[in-house]
Amino acid sequence: MLEPAVLLQILLWGVIIGSVYMLLATGLTLIFGVMKVVNFAHGELMMTGAFLTFLLWHALGLNPYLGIFVSMAAVGLVGVVIERVGFRPLRGSAKINEIFFSIALILILQNGLARIFVPTFREYAQIRTPYATAVIDLGFLNLRYDFVILLLLTWAIMLGLYVFLFRTGFGREVRGTSQNRVASMLMGVNVQRIDMLSFGIGSALAALAGSLYGIINPFSPYAGTMPAIKAFAVIILGGLGSVPGAVVGGLLYGIVESFATFFLGGSWRDAFAFVLLILVLLIRPEGIFREGA
Amino acid sequence: MGSPGKKIFAIGVAVLAVLITLGAFGSAAAQAKTIRLGLLTSMTGPAAATGEDQKRAVTLATEELNAAGGVTVKELNAKLKLEVLIGDDQTSREGAVSGVTKLIIEDKVNIVFGGLGSAFGMAALPLIREHVVPYIPTPSTPLFTRTNDLGPDPSKFMVFHYQTTGLMFGAAVADFLVKDIKPIMAPDKALRVAWLYQDSPFGAEVFRGFTDRVKEGNLPLETAAGERFKVSETDYRAQLTKIKAMSPHVLVPMGFRGETVAMLQQAVLDVAFDMKKTHLGPVCACADDPLYYKDLGRIGQFTTMMSLYSTYATPKGAAFAKWAAFRRNYEKKFGVLPGLLGVSAYDAVYVAARAVETAGSLDKKKIIDGLGKLEMDQMLLPVKGGKIKFDPKYREVPFHVFAQQMLWDDKAKELRPVIVWPPDLADAKYRNP
Numbered sequence: 204m205l206e207p208a209v210l211l212q213i214l215l216w217g218v219i220i221g222s223v224y225m226l227l228a229t230g231l232t233l234i235f236g237v238m239k240v241v242n243f244a245h246g247e248l249m250m251t252g253a254f255l256t257f258l259l260w261h262a263l264g265l266n267p268y269l270g271i272f273v274s275m276a277a278v279g280l281v282g283v284v285i286e287r288v289g290f291r292p293l294r295g296s297a298k299i300n301e302i303f304f305s306i307a308l309i310l311i312l313q314n315g316l317a318r319i320f321v322p323t324f325r326e327y328a329q330i331r332t333p334y335a336t337a338v339i340d341l342g343f344l345n346l347r348y349d350f351v352i353l354l355l356l357t358w359a360i361m362l363g364l365y366v367f368l369f370r371t372g373f374g375r376e377v378r379g380t381s382q383n384r385v386a387s388m389l390m391g392v393n394v395q396r397i398d399m400l401s402f403g404i405g406s407a408l409a410a411l412a413g414s415l416y417g418i419i420n421p422f423s424p425y426a427g428t429m430p431a432i433k434a435f436a437v438i439i440l441g442g443l444g445s446v447p448g449a450v451v452g453g454l455l456y457g458i459v460e461s462f463a464t465f466f467l468g469g470s471w472r473d474a475f476a477f478v479l480l481i482l483v484l485l486i487r488p489e490g491i492f493r494e495g496a
Numbered sequence: 497m498g499s500p501g502k503k504i505f506a507i508g509v510a511v512l513a514v515l516i517t518l519g520a521f522g523s524a525a526a527q528a529k530t531i532r533l534g535l536l537t538s539m540t541g542p543a544a545a546t547g548e549d550q551k552r553a554v555t556l557a558t559e560e561l562n563a564a565g566g567v568t569v570k571e572l573n574a575k576l577k578l579e580v581l582i583g584d585d586q587t588s589r590e591g592a593v594s595g596v597t598k599l600i601i602e603d604k605v606n607i608v609f610g611g612l613g614s615a616f617g618m619a620a621l622p623l624i625r626e627h628v629v630p631y632i633p634t635p636s637t638p639l640f641t642r643t644n645d646l647g648p649d650p651s652k653f654m655v656f657h658y659q660t661t662g663l664m665f666g667a668a669v670a671d672f673l674v675k676d677i678k679p680i681m682a683p684d685k686a687l688r689v690a691w692l693y694q695d696s697p698f699g700a701e702v703f704r705g706f707t708d709r710v711k712e713g714n715l716p717l718e719t720a721a722g723e724r725f726k727v728s729e730t731d732y733r734a735q736l737t738k739i740k741a742m743s744p745h746v747l748v749p750m751g752f753r754g755e756t757v758a759m760l761q762q763a764v765l766d767v768a769f770d771m772k773k774t775h776l777g778p779v780c781a782c783a784d785d786p787l788y789y790k791d792l793g794r795i796g797q798f799t800t801m802m803s804l805y806s807t808y809a810t811p812k813g814a815a816f817a818k819w820a821a822f823r824r825n826y827e828k829k830f831g832v833l834p835g836l837l838g839v840s841a842y843d844a845v846y847v848a849a850r851a852v853e854t855a856g857s858l859d860k861k862k863i864i865d866g867l868g869k870l871e872m873d874q875m876l877l878p879v880k881g882g883k884i885k886f887d888p889k890y891r892e893v894p895f896h897v898f899a900q901q902m903l904w905d906d907k908a909k910e911l912r913p914v915i916v917w918p919p920d921l922a923d924a925k926y927r928n929p
Contacts (some may be wrong), residue, residue, distance in 0.1 A: 207645065209741050212767075216733040262571045317542070326542050327730075336765060336795070344737075414820030420730035421754050425542055464734040470695050470724035 208343035213465045214458060219350055221457020223416050224355040226329045227430055228437035228449035229364065230408030236381040236444030239400040240290050240301055244308035244353045245409055247316075250424055252315055252410025253417035257330050265290060268352065271414040275407040283399050289358025291398065309428075314422035327421040329416065347412025353415050360411060361450065364404075368446065377401060429473065433460075436480045442490030451491055453481075510546035527590040530579040531567055531852055533558070533845065534605030535675055536595050536620055536842045538612060541587025544892045547614050549838035550634075551767050552830045553579050554610065556822075567849045570856030578849060579606055589619035600627050606858050607851070609658075609844045611635050612837045614697055624654065631655045632847060632864045634840040636662050636782070641891045648889050654860075656886045658805050658844050659779065660895045662698055666705020668802055668897035669778055672917045673746060674715050676899070676926045677775050681745040688720040691742035692735055695724035702780070720744040725751070731757050736767040746775045755781040756789045764795040771798055771929045778899055785835045789855035789902075789911045791827050796902045796911045798929040803900050804877050805839040808911040810895060811898060811921035815874055822876055843875040847884060867891075878921065901926055 223420065231245050242248075252274045259270035285308065293300045320328060332351070355407035368374035379387040380397045388394050415424060416430065437456050441448025456479070463475030523638065535554050538547035558578045561567065566575040581603040583595030592611075599605045600623060607630045611617040614637035621640070624631045631654055633640045638661035643649045645665075678687040691706070692765060693699035703722060710717045721740050723735045736759070739747060748761035758780045765767045777800030784807050787863075789796075805808075810819045822842070826834045834842075848868065852858065855866030873884045878896035886893060898921045900913035916923040 206741070213734055214738045216731070216737070220731060302869070317544070321542065321545050322548065324787070326544075326752070327759075336767075336793075338765065340768075344767060347765060391779060422730065423542060423728070423754070423759050426728070426730065445691065461734045465738050468723060469729060469732075471734055472729075491855070 205327065212344050212462050213345070215346075215350075217365075217461030218454060219353060219457070220461065223412050223453075224353060224430065224433055224437055224456050225450050226357060226360070226408050226412035226415070227454025228410060228435040228441070228453045229361070229446055230405035230412070231431075231434050232438040232441070232444055232446060232449045233377075233401050233408070234405040235438065236446075237377060238286075238290065238294075238398050239296075241305070241435075242290075242308075242313060242402075242405075243302065244285075244303040245405075245434060246427030246429075247309050247312035248278055248282065248406045248409040248423065248427075249413035249415070249430060250414070251281065251312055251314060252321060253330070253413035253422050254425075255329050255426070256414040257411065260330055267332045267414065267418060268356075271356075271411060274414055275410045278295040278410035279403040281406035282409075285406070286402035287400050289394070290402070303416030310424070313424050320424060322448035326423050328417070330417040331423040332418055349418055352418065353391035356411075356415070360408070364408075364446070373400075397410070433473075436477060438490075440480050440483050440490055442492035443444070445490065445492040448490055450482040455491075502683040504597055529572070529574070529851070530571070531574055531576050531607075531858065532603060532605040533580050534583055534596075534599035534603060534608040535580055535610040535841065535850055536583040536585055536599060536617070536782060537609050537841070538587040538616070539582060539584040539608045541585075541591070541613055543587040546835065547584075547587075548733060549835050550610050550612065550841035551582065553826065553834055553838035554845055555840035555875045556634045556826060556829060556897065561634060561845070561849055564871075566571075566855075567853050569852060569858060572858070576852075576853065576858075578845070580845075583608070585613070585616040585620070587613065587616070589615055592616035593623065593818065595742050596623050598619075598736055600624070600629055606860065607848045607863060609634070609848055610872075614639070620656070621652070625651060628654055628864070629860055630848075630851065632844045632865055634659045634837060634844055636660060637701060638663055638890070638892070639697065648891075653891075653892060654864045655742025656847075657890075657892045658838055658847060660897055661705075661892060663705035663708070664895060664897060665781065665802055666702040666707070668899075669702070669711040669748060670706050670713070670715055670717060672800075672802065673717060675918050677746060678716065680849050680928050681775060686716045686718040688740060688742075689741045689744065689746045689748060689912070690717050690721035690723070690745045691719065691748045691750060692732065692739060693748070694722045694727055694755065696727050699724065699750055704815065706748075714722045727926035729755060730758050732762050734762070736763050736769070740769055740774075741765050746777075747818070748803070750780055752780070753781075753785050753788050756780065756783040757788060759801060760792060760796055775800070780895070781805070781836055786833045787914075792902070792911055794904050794911075797904045798901065798927065800899050800901050800926075802897055802918070803915075804895055804897055804915075805832055805834070805836045806898075806900055806913055806915070808899055809876060809915050809923070811915055812923050816880070818877075819876060833859065839876050841883075843877055843884075846875050847872070856859065897924070898922065903927070 225232050256270040259265040260267045289304055334348035337348040376392045380394050393409035437452040441452030459479050462473045560578045566577040568575050583599040585595045586591035604642040609632035611633050614635040617633040617635045634660050640655050640657045693703050721739050741764050778914045779801045779805045810816050836860045850864050851870050857863040874882050880894040880896045888906050898915050900918040902911040905912040915922045916926040
């Protein structure tokens with residue numbers, strides 16, 4: 204008989220990793236929603252963010268929770284540049300061009316990071332916060348301060364994003380562009396600026412996801428691929444282009460993954476969550492939330 | 497036309513000139529000839545840092561041997577220097593095939609050796625067999641010399657495995673747990689051992705080595721769990737929670753360095769394993785690297801590790817005196833400490849050199865015979881009986897695995913190991929937390 208405390212722990216692990224998926228998927232869905240661009244290198248932007256936070260902590264001694272914001276700004280800027288010099292010129296051409304451009308980005312970012320970090324840190328690095336060993340003893344488990352901060356920070360950022368998207372004029376323009384690009388242009392919205400901004404915000408969210416991931420788990424330059432694939436699954440699950448869908452989908456995905464690992468073993472961690480995706484698509488092909496909701 | 501005397505003189509001078517020229521060329525050719533060793537390892541890709549460790553250690557070994565005059569090759573009546581050529585497996589199976597092709601076809605090496613990933617070495621095997629090249633792999637899988645059912649494979653007769661196999665490690669884990677941990681954790685009942693191991697041939701072989709040893713030796717050990725995780729996994733919390741709920745006496749986390757550090761950190765910090773109730777370890781020797789001691793931190797206190805070469809500890813006995821000199825020379829030359837796979841490759845250079853000397857030839861078939869007949873004092877890695885000799889059935893070396901326990905060192909501000917098992921190599925007793 205399984206004890207409720209054990210099930211509660213499994214739920215907690217699912218919510219924690221689900222929060223990372225949620226951030227990653229939100230960034231991805233924001234980019235897709237506005238630009239209809241599929242950026243396969245989103246996982247590599249995540250790892251770039253993780254390594255930047257790591258570098259700021261390791262080389263300069265900056266508290267990782269402060270470093271995260273520097274990293275978000277820097278990767279956000281990288282995202283803006285990628286959009287401006289990469290995806291924008293490709294807009295309107297065949298989709299295959301965008302796909303190959305993002306595959307090239309994957310290789311450039313992975314190998315660039317590997318060249319810089321692997322010789323020194325071997326295959327894995329991990330960000331150590333000042334609270335790495337501080338725990339709240341709940342009797343049946345140790346709740347690390349880092350987990351609490353991760354949850355608080357994730358939800359604070361998501362709340363900030365909600366306020367930005369639904370309570371500001373700029374956010375209205377973003378949503379408008381996502382819903383109807385041509386109509387937005389006719390209304391005088393500078394859609395190219397919206398593209399750049401969305402890509403920047405999406406990339407910054409990937410950096411946040413990567414940095415938080417790097418605080419709770421070791422990571423390597425190649426570690427972004429699987430979370431990015433899962434983020435794609437999450438946005439399909441939640442509804443393409445839907446931010447609430449990414450939030451619910453991310454959390455659901457993390458929880459299902461955690462329980463699948465517990466009951467079926469680690470080898471099933473990735474597979475079972477994709478089974479869930481297939482089931483949702485069979486029952487509700489448009490995802491849990493409708494596209495662009 | 498000149499006189500016949502002049503003609504004979506001219507022919508004589510010409511013949512002499514040809515002879516002198518041939519002699520000079522012959523001598524130059526002998527001088528230029530080297531023993532060409534092909535290091536097949538990962539110089540790019542995720543495992544590049546470990547490949548670099550192998551390259552450094554091999555450089556050190558060849559410099560030492562060349563400084564001592566090289567290797568005597570009887571058939572050529574000369575002492576030849578060693579030359580190392582690198583084949584990059586790019587940390588992939590495809591890369592291994594192109595790397596070994598370069599070594600065999602372009603570089604025309606006499607021997608191929610080294611490597612860290614079993615899958616990559618195994619991918620290179622068909623070409624090695626096709627060209628009948630002597631091969632001394634240093635990854636761990638026993639399949640280099642055995643078939644899938646683990647019997648000897650005659651078609652791989654040119655392969656001489658210089659590394660502890662997963663089976664040896666697994667058996668050693670069982671022996672160590674029975675001798676050192678069971679009397680403390682479960683003196684009057686079977687010791688319940690939970691495994692969390694990598695879902696790969698490496699993990700499966702170590703686990704199999706353990707279960708086989710328990711069965712063969714009828715050891716009082718019970719496998720409480722055999723949980724597997726994917727290669728490069730970083731989140732073990734759900735599986736650790738499951739294992740903790742089973743209340744095992746021992747948790748054996750079996751993976752590579754990064755995986756092992758994450759497993760132990762999450763077991764202690766997140767899932768709150770009580771080390772007084774559950775012993776954590778032994779972990780794999782492949783984790784033994786300076787970064788392991790640094791990354792794991794204080795939470796690794798009292799955990800154990802099976803080892804073949806320790807970054808910081810030295811087994812007792814005169815045979816291990818050379819460890820200090822090796823570490824010193826390596827650190828002086830490269831500014832870092834070596835790891836197990838670097839040490840294995842270092843030893844493999846000496847094994848290759850001795851095989852050529854035993855063969856007295858650079859002919860590949862004769863070198864294979866030389867490896868079969870080889871018997872030499874152990875180099876750095878401990879060998880049972882102190883002699884490196886490939887057993888005729890499996891062409892493996894009977895390595896002497898030891899267990900070390902991690903203790904916190906306030907001075908170094910890092911963990912430091914002491915050897916606790918077996919008694920002939922141990923310098924301390926296991927400390928119960």
